[in-house]
Amino acid sequence: MDRLLLKSLIVFQKERFLAQKKLVKREILTSLTKFLDTREVVFINGIRRSGKSTLMSLIAKEILENRGVEKANILFINFEDERFINFTFEDFEKLYQTYLEIDNPSGKKYLFFDEIQNVDGWERWINRLYEFEDVKIFITGSNASLVSSSISTSLTGRNRQIQNYTFSFKEYLWSLGLEVEERDFYIPEKVVEIKRAFESYIKLGGFPEVVKNGDITLAEQYFKDIIYRDVVSRFNIRNVKEIRELSLYLITNSGCLASYDSLRSAISAKNVTTIKNFLTILEDVYLIQSLSLYDFSLKKQIYNPDKYYVNDIGFYYAVGFRFSENIGRVLEAIVFQQLLRKGLDIYYWKSSKGNEVDFLVSHSDNKKEAIQVTYSLTHENLARETGGLTAINDQFGEVDKLILTYDERKNIELANGIINVKPIWQWLIE
Template sequence: MIASTAELIAVLRRYNPWWSGGRFADLPPWRRAAFKEISDWMQAPPAGRALLLSGARQIGKTTLFLQSIDQLIQQGVPPTNILYATFDHPLLKLIGLDGLLQLWREFEPGRDGIEYLFLDEIQATKDWQVWLKHQVDFEKRRRIAVTGSATPLETEHLESGVGRWHTVRLATLSFYEYLQIRQDPIPELPAVSSLIELFDRPANWFARIGEEARPLTGLFHEYLLRGGFPQSSLVSSISMAQKLLREDIVDKVLKRDMTALFGVRRVLELEQTFLYLCLHDGGLLDIQALCGNLEVKKATANNFIDLLEATHLIYRLRPFGYGKEILRGRVKVYLADAAIAPGVMLKGKELLEDTVQLGQAVETAFFKHVFSRYYQRSMAFSYWRGKKDQEVDIIADTGKRLVPFEVKYRGKNVEITELKGLIQFCQERKVNRGYVITKDAADFGVLQLPGGEQARALKIPAPLACYWLGRSELDDLQGLEA
C-alpha cells in the first residue's frame, strides 16, 4: 500500500468533519431546485434505488451533496452514519469502494438506523457497476448517492445496473436561480405555475406585467455572458467569469476528462470540433462541412460529438418525425450553457450588438430551461422542418400533445407573417397552442393563428419565459402542460 492507514483515515476525516462535531462552514445558503429531489430520495428512495446526480463539471453537484448531508445531521441522523468521499482524490481512488467502507467502519463504528453514502466521481473506481448493484440488492439499510460522468454511468455495462438507480439530471443555473444566487434587485412579479395559464389572461395584464418585467432584460443579457455555472455567475467581472468558464470547465473537460474517462488522444482535433460547434451553436450540424473544414474523418467527428454530449457540454436534437425522417435528417446542436460560446470565442458585451449571435444565445438558453424543467416527465424534444425549409426551433412531445416553440429574439414586434413555420406545423399536426419567444418586454400577449378560434400562439419575452420556467421549477409547481 502506497499510503498508510493513518494517512488514509486523515484524508477521509477531512472530507467528513461532522464525525468529530464539525461541519462545512462555507456552504451557500441558497439551494437549487434539484435539492428537493435529493431530499425526497433520502426520505423514500423510489423502489429502493441508488441516486445518480448527473451534470457538467463545476455545476454544483458536490455542494448539493454537502447541503443534503447538513440537512440529515440537522434531522438527527447520527453523523458517523454518513459518509462522503470523492474519487477525484488519488488515495481514495487507490483503496477502492470496499476498502473505503472498511476504513470507514474500522475507525467510525456505525449506529442504529440508515447509513447514507455520498460518493463523487464513482466512475473512477474499478467495477463500480457490480458493486453498486450488490449494495442496492443486499444492503437495505444503506442509501447511496453518486455523481460522475452521467453517460458512462447510465449506459456503460447497462445490464449491471438496470433499475438500480434513480437519475437526477442537473443543468446549469436557471435564470431565476442565477438571480437568487447573485441577489440582484429584481421586480416583484406574479408566480406563474404553467405557461399555458397565460392564454387566458386579459390584454391589460400582459401590458402591465411586460412593463414591470422590463428590468429583467439587462440582467438576462448579463446571464447570457456570465453563464449558469455557480462559480462564474458570482464573479463581478464578465471577462473573469468567462476566463473561469474556459479554464475550469471547458479546458478541463476537453484536456483531462476526455483522456481519463474515454482515452482520447487526439485532443487538438477534439478541441477544433468543439470550437466548430461553438461557432454554430443552435444550428443544424453539417457533418460533411465539419469534416471538410477540420480534415477529420466522419467516424472520428461523430465519436467526438458523442463524447461531448456524454460530458454534458452539448445537447442534440433530432428532427421531428419517424423512421427515415429522423435517420436522414441532420441533428441540431445546443451548447450546455449559452455563455460557453462567447466565453470560448472571447466575446464580451459586443455579443449583445450582434443580432444573429444574440438570437442563438437566447435560443440555447431557452432550450436549456425547457429541457431541464421537463425532462423528468420523459418528454421528447426535437425540431421540425417542413416544406420550403419552414422550421420550428423546438418541439416538446408530452406523450399526449405536441408543444411547439419558436424563438424570435429581435427588437421589433413579431408579426404573424414571420411565423410561417409555426403555422404550418400547427395546421399539419392539428396543434392548437404554440409559443413564440420574443425580445421586447411589450411584445407579450396572445396571437390568433389561422385555423380556427382555438389556434393561438403566446408571445412571451425570453427573460420572462426563462424567469418563470426557473421559478416554477424551484417552487415545485406544476409545469407547462399540466
C-alpha cells in the same frame, strides 16, 4: 492504500462537505428528496462544475435537518482528490470499514460518492453495499456512457438517474438573493431588476463558480478540463487538435443544423466516422446536446441533420470564435437548456415547404407546443418567425404556439389560432 491516509481523508472531506454554507437552492432538489425513502442508488449526472457536489450537500442538509439523521451516519468521498491517486478496487472495503470504525454509525447510513467512476470496478462494490448493508447511496458522474455501461452490468433496476444542469435563470436570481413572483412582472421597478439580471445571466451562463465570482474566464478553464481530462485522457484521443476544433466549432455555431459531412469539412477531418465518434464523446461529457428533427418516419428522422447546442452559454462567450454576436442563437440555447431541465421530449420541426419551428415540445399529457425564439419581432422577420407556427397545424391540428423574444409581450391573431408572444426572462421563471 494506507489506512492512516484513508482516516485523514474521511474526516477531512466530510467536515468540508458538511461545513458548506450559503448554498444556492436548486430546483431539482424537490425531485431528489422524494427518492430519500427508496432503496435505489441515485446517480446525479451532468457537466463538470455544474454543482453536483453542492447538490449532494443540499441533500445531506435536508437529511440532517429534517430527517433526524446524525452526522455519524453520513460519509462523503470525492474521488477526484489527488490523494486517491493510488486507490484501487481492493481499497473499497477498507474505506468502508475505516468509516465504520471512525464514526460508529447506528441505523441507515447515507453515502455520497463524487466521481466514483474514476475507480475501476466501483459498480460491483456499490452493488454489494446495496445488497447487504443498510445504506442509501448517492453518486455523481460527468461521463454518461461510463456510468450507464456500469449501471447496465451491475445495477439494472436498482438505480435512479437524475441529470443536473448549470444554474437556470431562476437559480441565478436566487444566487443574487432575488425571489420573484408572477405579480412582479407587472411592477416596473421589479421588471428593471429582473431584466438587468437577465443581461448578466446571458453573458456569464450558469456555472455556479462563474456566477459567484462574476468571472467568465473560469468557463475557459472548465472547457480545457473537459477536453483534456474528460475527453482526451478517458477516451484515449490521439488527434487532440481535431476534437478541440470540433468542440469550438459547435460552441460557436450553437443551434445550427450540422450534418456529419459538413462538420467533417469544417474541421478537415479524414472521414465522417471520426465525426460520429467525436460527437458521441462530446455528448457523453455533456459539453453539447443534440436535437433531432420530428418526423413520423423514423428513417427520415435519423437521416436528417441534427442541431447541436452548447450545454452552457458561458462557453460561447469564453471560448467561442465570435466574429459578431448572434444574440438570437444565444437566446435559443438558453431556451433549449430550460426545456431539457423540465425533462420534456423536444425536437425541431420543418414543413414540406421549408417552414421551421425551433422547438416542438411533447408534454406528459401528449399535448404539443410549438416554440419559436427570436431577439425581436420586426416587419422584416414577422413572416419568417410565424410561418412555421402557422404551418404546423396542418400536421398536428391545434397546437399551442409561443414566440419568445427578448422583451415583447402580446398576442398575434392568425386565421388558425393565436400566437402568444412573451419575454424569455418571464418564461424562464414562470
